Amino acid sequence: MGSSRLICSFIGVLIHLRESPGCSGIYIIDVPLRGAAVQSSTYAGWSAGQAIDGSCSPDGKDSCSHTGEMDNPWWRLQLDGVYRVSVIEITHRNIARDRLDGVEIHIGNSLVNNGNDNPRCAIIHDVPDGLTQTVHCWGMEGMYDNFYKPFNTTYLMLCEVKVYGELAPPPPSISTPGVGMNVTLVGKRLCWSDALFYCRDYHWDLLILRGPVEQEIVDHLVARAPFPLTSHLWVGLRRSILGSSWFWMSGPTGGNKVRFFSTTRVKPTCKN
Numbered sequence: 221m222g223s224s225r226l227i228c229s230f231i232g233v234l235i236h237l238r239e240s241p242g243c244s245g246i247y248i249i250d251v252p253l254r255g256a257a258v259q260s261s262t263y264a265g266w267s268a269g270q271a272i273d274g275s276c277s278p279d280g281k282d283s284c285s286h287t288g289e290m291d292n293p294w295w296r297l298q299l300d301g302v303y304r305v306s307v308i309e310i311t312h313r314n315i316a317r318d319r320l321d322g323v324e325i326h327i328g329n330s331l332v333n334n335g336n337d338n339p340r341c342a343i344i345h346d347v348p349d350g351l352t353q354t355v356h357c358w359g360m361e362g363m364y365d366n367f368y369k370p371f372n373t374t375y376l377m378l379c380e381v382k383v384y385g386e387l388a389p390p391p392p393s394i395s396t397p398g399v400g401m402n403v404t405l406v407g408k409r410l411c412w413s414d415a416l417f418y419c420r421d422y423h424w425d426l427l428i429l430r431g432p433v434e435q436e437i438v439d440h441l442v443a444r445a446p447f448p449l450t451s452h453l454w455v456g457l458r459r460s461i462l463g464s465s466w467f468w469m470s471g472p473t474g475g476n477k478v479r480f481f482s483t484t485r486v487k488p489t490c491k492n
Contacts, residue, residue, distance in 0.1 A: 223409040223410055223411050223450070224409065224410070224411075224412075224415075224450045224451070224452035224453055224454050225405065225406060225407055225408065225409065225449055225450050225452075225453050225454070226405075226406050226408065226410060226415035226418065226419060226426065226453065226454040227403065227404070227405050227406070227426065227427040227438060227441075227453055227454065227455055228403075228404045228406060228418075228419035228422075228423035228424065228425070228426060228427060256268070256269055256298070257269050257271060257272050257285070257295065257296065257297050257298070257381075258295075258296050258298075259285055259287050259293070259294065259295040259296070259376070260287055260290065260292075260293045260294045260295070260334070260376075261287045261288035261290055261293065262285075262286070262287065262288065263286040263287060263288045263289075263375065264281070264286070265281065266280075266281055266284060266285055266286030266377075267285060268285045268295055268296075269285070270282070270283055270284055270285050270379075271284065271285040271295065271378040271379065271380060271381050272297060272380070272381055273380075274380075275379075275380065276311045276352065276379065276380045277379065278311060278312065278313050278314040278351050278379045279313075279314065280313065283379055283380070284313055284377055284378060284379040284380075285376075285377065285378045285379075286375065286376075286377045287375055287376045287377075288375070289373060289374065289375055290373070290374070291371075291372045291373060291374075292336075292368070292369065292370055292371070292372075293368075293369050293374060293375060293376040294334055294335075294336055294366055294367060294368045294369070294376065295366070295367045295376055295378055295381075296334065296335050296364055296365065296366045296367075297364070297365040297366075297381060297383065298363060298364055299362075299363050299364070299365070299383070301363065301387055301388075302329060302361055302362065302363050302387075302388045302390075303361070303362070303363070303383075303385040303386065303387055303388055304359040304360070304361050304385050304386050304387075304388045305327055305341070305357045305359070305360050305361075305362065305365065305383055305384070305385040306356065306357060306358065306359060306384050306385045306386070307354055307355070307356055307357070307383075307384040307385075308325060308341070308354070308355045308357060308365065308381065308382070308383050308384070309352060309353070309354050309355075309380075309381070309382040309384075310344065310352065310353055310355065310367075310378065310380070310381055311351055311352040311378075311379045311380035311381075312346065312351050312352075312353075312377070312378070312379060313351075313377050313379050314351060316375075316377070317346040317351075318346055319374070319375055319376070319377055320344060320345060320346045320377070321345045321346055322343060322345065322369060322370070322371060323343070323344050323367050323368065323369045323376065324336075324340055324342070324343050324344075324366075324367070324368045324369070324370065325340065325341040325342045325343075325344065325355060325357070325365070325366070325367055325368075326338040326339065326340050326341065326364075326365075326366040326368055327339060327341050327357060327360040327361070327362035327364070327365055327366075328360075328361075328362040328363075328364060329361075329362050329363050329364065329410075329414060329418070330364075330410075330411075330414045331364065331413075331414070331417065332411070332413070332414070334366070335364040335366045336366055336368040338362060338364060338366065339360060339362075341355065341357040341360055342355045342356075342357070351379075352380075357385075359385075361388045363421075365381075365383055367381070390422075391406055391407050391408035392406075392407040392446070392447040393405060393406045393407060394441060394444070394445055394446065394447075395441075396437060396440070396441050398434060398437055399430070399433060399434055399437075401424070403427060403434075403437060403438065403441060404423060405441050405442060405445055405453070406418070406419075407445070407447040407448070407449075409450065410454070412454050415454040416454075416456070416469065425456055425469060426454060426455055426456030426469060427455045427456055428455070428456045428468040428469070429455060456468055456469040457469070
């Protein structure tokens with residue numbers, strides 16, 4: 221089973237944007253307003269956040285991020301929403317410059333494989349005539365910007381990362397009042413785990429169905445959807461570790477067991 225549309229329940233959503241001075245209609249994303257930069261490991265206090273601290277100094281520990289020596293190191297920036305990324309500026313350290321060679325930049329909304337499976341914008345290398353280089357991503361959409369080095373026994377160092385772009389339009393959706401909540405059908409193709417994170421980031425949670433009344437509400441909502449639908453719609457069910465039972469992800473009592481007969485044992489995947 222591949223990606224499907226999703227059904228979220230929500231209470232309300234408020235989005236606030238900060239426009240950069242001197243940039244007409246363009247929102248500059250330099251430090252995430254929600255969350256923080258993270259990396260696969262940290263070498264001697266060279267934290268991930270130092271690559272978004274506003275300092276372009278290439279001198280080292282006080283201004284650059286640095287992973288430990290490992291296979292396939294990565295660094296990830298979580299933005300405060302889904303953006304169309306136009307340009308990324310990367311400042312490298314002034315020594316060991318070859319460690320930037322072969323680093324991949326990925327942009328998207330999935331955290332599968334720590335975000336490193338999202339679509340790739342570019343592969344970068346050290347630039348001999350300068351420490352700062354500019355990469356064009358031409359409007360690729362995503363909340364997560366990953367720097368991924370697919371090599372064994374290596375380091376990843378970044379001294380400053382600046383991301384520029386504009387807020388992406390939301391996916392199409394349709395809502396209706398439910399029993400004590402609103403129900404929203406979202407026209408966005410996601411695997412189940414990404415759908416869960418999406419609903420929790422932008423609404424409240426993936427929908428739980430507590431009875432035939434709520435099932436009827438969903439049936440009517442789906443019937444009048446003004447956008448194309450996939451053959452499956454995600455709701456807030458999870459499978460037990462042993463695979464013999466299913467449970468609702470949330471609700472007044474939480475963890476309520478669901479009994480039903482399944483005609484398939486195919487496990488959902490996150491391949492779109």
